[in-house]
Amino acid sequence: MRTKKWLQTGLAAVMASALLIAGCSGGNNGNKNSASGNDGEVSTEPVTFTYFGFGSNKDTMASDTTIGKKLQEQTGVDWKMEFVVGDGSTKSGVMIAGGDYPDVISPVGELAKLLDAGAYIPLNDLIEKYGPNIKRVYGDYMNKITNEDGNIYILPFTANVNGYLSPPDPSSTFWMQRRVLKEFGYPEVKTLDQYFELIEKYQAKYPKVDGKDTIGFVTFAGTPGEFYTITNQPMHLAGYPNEGAVLVDMDSHEAKLYQGTDTEKRWLAKLNEMNGKGLIDPETFTANKDQYLAKLTSGRVLGYVNYSWQVTDATNNLKSAGNDDLRYVALPIVYDESIKDAYVDPPSFVNNRGLGISVSAKDPVRIIKYFDNLLTDENQKLVQWGIEGETYSKNAEGRMIMSEEQLANRNDNDFKRKFGFAYFDYEWPRYGDNSVYDDGNAHVPFNQPEVAAINYTEGDKTLLEKYNLKTFSDFYAEPVERPWYPAWSIEKEPGSPEQLFSQRAGDLQQKYYPRMVLAAPGQFETVWNEYLAEFNKLDAKGYEEFMTNKIKDRVDGKW
């Protein structure tokens, strides 16, 4: 008998402890969302909030930067800023599963997931009560930042204030080494055929540089996450800006996929043809990013395709190396002379990137006040231009300018971190890049023509002179207004048929693009037909319908 009792007690103990511990791990994710007491009366007691960004940056305390310190003096608020390491979707999954959020989150690509999980608090009332500056900046965009449920959850980064200033140095995705242009007396290059013809001619003339083979053309398609580099090009070549996977008709606002159409085929056929001539780098589809960037900085590459922000490190290195002949220039390449290029983004508003306050935030009122304070004209100047006399100066006409040294600092990554530009000029509620201050100065320093001019090297000036242009933007056509732009920012619900289609279509491209480009010249048609057959199995109609509806909604003002 004694034995039995002992066993019972033992089992009971096991069960009880198991249940206890299991119970504890459960209901700990309640809302700790207590708004701080009485209206208006918000203290400036020192406090530290947490900030989490899904963009890439180094962790820091805001008060360790000059800008963060200044903002702390004004508000008493300091930030512990953390950024995602590794895979963002994994991190957001963990965050959601734990139900434990930082005070504010800049979700980048994870917005849909976080919204779905109810991670953000609605900001409507807070803005109404405490946000005069927020209302001023986002007033024109209210319908675009309001969710379908009538709530505002994030404050995006692209709200332009006071008109629209185009950047003086936009870039296309087609880059050509400057010595190629120099060699042939700076010819006009407009079409894809002309572009490759020039590369071919140069390669034939100089097959080797410094004992190594010149590489005719390369693009970055070796990493699954950046495969869009090669798949986006048919869109640009056909004269459309970056809309994602579709071409949007200017009049009917119908969205049509270009995948599996002649628009796409033409690009691949050209690459295939060039590959037959030995001009395409065989590593295009296998190199990793380090290998790719090393290749670009080696100076052996004659032409490449990339968005400039994918390769900033390489282009900066080339610039500081000082040999302008080995640097590249972006050209407005299209399929035919008759096509008007659309490389310069039209005035746009991206509403799925922004900063929002999470349900775990301890004091949303102080946070919204901080945002509001950040959006004053003075503080916007602070986060973009810095401190007068230190990081910029003013000339007699009141124009904001920079000396060469100040500009070098503004371009230097370490300085930008220390001063805080790297943290505060993006991923916080802000004026959009194309904004202008009341006094006519550009919001973003590099959009200020005076600053852009100092930024030019001798090589830049020669090149512009040869083409008879003042700035690099003169290469490009004026952007055309597209009220829905950009279509890529249309959110697809997680797990929806549209998202499934995108994934499947992307998988197909990843599988077939290399085959088509590297096929023996006679084989191209066969592989293309194989690809088309596979693609036709997918529900492209459904996807186009979804996009068309969303775009029409946007045109009607329903964002």
Add this chain to the structure above:
Amino acid sequence: MGKTAVQLTKSNTGTSRFKTFFKELSKQKMLMLMSLPFLIWVIIFKYLPLWGWTIAFQKFKPAKDLFDQKWVGLDNFKFLFQEQQFYRVLRNTLVMSSINLVLGFVTAIVLALLLNELRNVLFKRTVQTISYLPYFISWVVAANIVQMALAPEGIINVLLIKAQLIDHPILWLGEGKYFWGILGVTEVWKNVGWNTIIYLAAITSIDPSQYEAAEIDGASRLQRMFYITLPGIKPVIVLILIMNLGHILESGFEAQYLLGNGMNLDYSENLDIFVLKYGMQMNNFGLATAAGMFKTVVSFIFLIAANNIAKRMGESRLY
């Protein structure tokens, strides 16, 4: 639990069995008490999470109660088994993990045997250290090294061209058919030293007098290896084989993810990558869980089958 006790009393009849079981139990009271914390640990961390398998039958939305979830029955499994790609990734997973299993086994045992024969301790240590160093570098770095070596201007191509075995550089990572081989070699390079350690440890437990006796009887080195060392570590080999068979659907993730690209997709994409793409990245946790369940069931079958075979053949076994 308690199986040993039951087995001990096999000859007894029904009713008395229980009595002896509890008698045995009370005798081993201290042992039971000592294992209690671990039992609790296993229940909490291994059995309670099984609760999460319900996700496989839901259209799961994070941060919502169980009762607010939408139940979809077997839809996730249907999607999984109807997906064309699934069978391709399943094939890749099985092939790659079999390659890893066989190669990993053979190389580790051979290296252990060879190292055991070395008399020069310094040389032995050096070889061992060098062979297990790669185990400690992360896959990101390892994959980078492999990519560099296999690039058209990388060391492998240069060597092959110099040796006049090929005329043009081969794009190793661009040909699907090479991928499995490359992966096998990479895995061996990275893990062989580490895997060897356990066999070396097992070898040290062999009675040296056996070797002496064999030497006196005139056995050659090779014979000693075959007739003493190998049988001596056989229990360890079988045990590890059984355990590894339980991971037959885990062919690794990082190596395939980092070395994979559009050109070798058909051969490099495995179950884990598929789950990441169509499950996790699309917030489709139900599908990811369903795939996980599938993996567990298959592993379970393999594990039990291997264990039973070992049992029948009278070899050492897991349980």
